[in-house]
Amino acid sequence: MAGRVFSYLDSIRARDPAPRTRWEILLYPGVLAVALHRVAHWLFEGELFFLARFVNHLSRFLTAIDIHPGAKIGRNLFIDHGFTVIGETAEIGDNVTIYQCVTLGGTNPANGVAGKRHPTLEDGVIVGSGAQVLGPITVGKGARVGANAVVTKDVAEGAVMVGIPAKPTLMDAEQKQDFMPYGTVCSDLCDPAGQRLESMKAELERLQARIDGLIAERKQVAERQDLFG
Secondary structure (H helix, E strand, O other), rough: HHHHHHHHHHHHHHOOOOOOOHHHHHHHHHHHHHHHHHHHHHHOOOOHHHHHHHHHHHHHHHHHHHEOOOOEOOOOOEEEEOEEEEEOOOOOOOOOOOOOEEEEEEOOOOOOOOOOOOOOOOOOOOEEEOOOOEEEOEEEOOOOEEEOOOOOOOOOOOEEEOOOOOOEEOOOOHHHHHOOOOOOOOOOOOOOOHHHHHHHHHHHHHHHHHHHHHHHHHHHHHHHHHHHO
């Protein structure tokens, strides 16, 4: 038991440079919220729904993190800071990192039948602050969701999603191998507007080259006409 706790705390230290010791991490609201969720989920699985909700509300009061007792959470979940909401049918894999003000929210099924309404985050996913991941979608293994992104469709394994609605963005292969704080690439490559601007510049350059070629052809035709009268 102690070994698993130490392993969990060390996994957080590997993702957060702030704590000097394991004891500091024990004071993190995310750690307390996950610990209380384990209790609430056990009660929920035993169909002690009122008690499960009571523990859930106590956790939310103490940590500002709302994890529905029905949510399924794997090992080493790190919720950095608070104000996070995780819905009932959400499923979270191992070594997932979620920053503040994230919602793993549900959608209302069109046919009105209850079921899987919330997202699934596979192992190693990072969700940046303010991101909204909505509906019964799957965020693939090792994917990154940038800050304030809104994800409503499945995310491929290892993809980096930014924007509203979220779309995959370019990034350096070297950066992709490292842990990415807040799930957001700190470079011009991660800016969708910047990518569109670069695409427009390239298109303008292509059109300008075409225009220059047409002008040159027209000059050649005019010179030939003058030469042969």
